[in-house]
Amino acid sequence: MKRLAGKTALVTGSSRGIGRATALRLAREGATVAVHYADNADAAKATLAAIEEEGGRAFLVRAELGVPGDVDTLFQGLTAGLREATGKEELNILVNNAGVMGGVKPEDLTPEIFDQLIAVNAKAPLFLTQRVLSIMPDGGRIINIGTGLLRYANPDEVAYSMSKGALDQISLHFARLLGPRNITVNTVSPGITNNGSPIFDVPEAREFMANMNAFKRIAEPEDVGDVVAFLASDDARWITGTFVDASGGTLLG
Numbered sequence: 001m002k003r004l005a006g007k008t009a010l011v012t013g014s015s016r017g018i019g020r021a022t023a024l025r026l027a028r029e030g031a032t033v034a035v036h037y038a039d040n041a042d043a044a045k046a047t048l049a050a051i052e053e054e055g056g057r058a059f060l061v062r063a064e065l066g067v068p069g070d071v072d073t074l075f076q077g078l079t080a081g082l083r084e085a086t087g088k089e090e091l092n093i094l095v096n097n098a099g100v101m102g103g104v105k106p107e108d109l110t111p112e113i114f115d116q117l118i119a120v121n122a123k124a125p126l127f128l129t130q131r132v133l134s135i136m137p138d139g140g141r142i143i144n145i146g147t148g149l150l151r152y153a154n155p156d157e158v159a160y161s162m163s164k165g166a167l168d169q170i171s172l173h174f175a176r177l178l179g180p181r182n183i184t185v186n187t188v189s190p191g192i193t194n195n196g197s198p199i200f201d202v203p204e205a206r207e208f209m210a211n212m213n214a215f216k217r218i219a220e221p222e223d224v225g226d227v228v229a230f231l232a233s234d235d236a237r238w239i240t241g242t243f244v245d246a247s248g249g250t251l252l253g
């Protein structure tokens with residue numbers, strides 16, 4: 001029996017990177033997965049095809065986050081897809097993964113960049129969580145993808161880290177609120193993880209990034225997706241409100 005047989009999951013930003021690996025792993029465990037994306041329909045379709053090739057079940061949901069009406073659009077696509085795929089509107093697992101990085105130094109930060117980071121990385125997950133609770137049965141799982149930068153100062157990413165700090169607060173608050181319903185809420189915090197960006201093809205950059213963690217290799221999206229799958233499983237029922245360091249020991253210094 002697969003660990004997530006009969007369950008449904010939404011992984012935001014699962015067209016690429018960590019979200020994609022997470023969606024694939026949850027589907028492999030038997031969950032029916034809503035593959036969410038913003039613009040990159042080809043990548044989202046590739047995730048869907050990869051799941052179906054392995055005999056899994058999934059459907060696509062398009063919604064740009066960080067714009068007015070974002071959560072409404074996502075929720076409508078999600079419930080329509082759930083009805084079609086399973087005959088009911090029930091979501092067991094929410095993975096708030098979609099995110100944007102800032103990449104600007106504090107002195108170059110503008111209010112517009114700051115607002116966008118907060119809107120995508122914190123506001124959208126907060127209101128999406130609020131919304132899906134109406135269709136999440138007891139025993140559900142909410143996993144927020146944070147960052148090792150919650151515990152590590154990087155001068156280029158102060159606003160990004162602030163937005164992820166807000167996301168971590170969402171985990172803490174909802175973990176306490178939803179404990180009586182046996183819904184767990186946790187933050188999984190990756191370190192630098194190969195998401196296919198061109199920087200991962202530069203040998204010097206690869207060596208530098210690999211040397212930041214304890215294992216001396218670049219993390220692959222599956223390294224994080226597997227941690228999320230564990231937290232989504234019944235085996236993790238007694239873990240809630242935690243910051244799960246999935247940085248390969250980067251925070252050890």
Ligand code: NDP
Nearest residue numbers: 013014015017018037038039040064065098099192193195
């Ligand atoms: P990628 O950049 O590879 O992919 C981002 C995903 O999010 C895509 O599916 C993209 O959709 C979606 N997305 C981006 N912006 C929006 C938006 N405004 N609305 C809706 N969807 C959006 O992501 P990573 O795998 O690198 O990162 C995943 C998560 O992990 C993020 O929250 C990130 O902050 C966090 N993280 C990543 C690290 C890393 O080194 N990779 C390190 C620490 C944390 P589309 O394809 O349609 O554009």
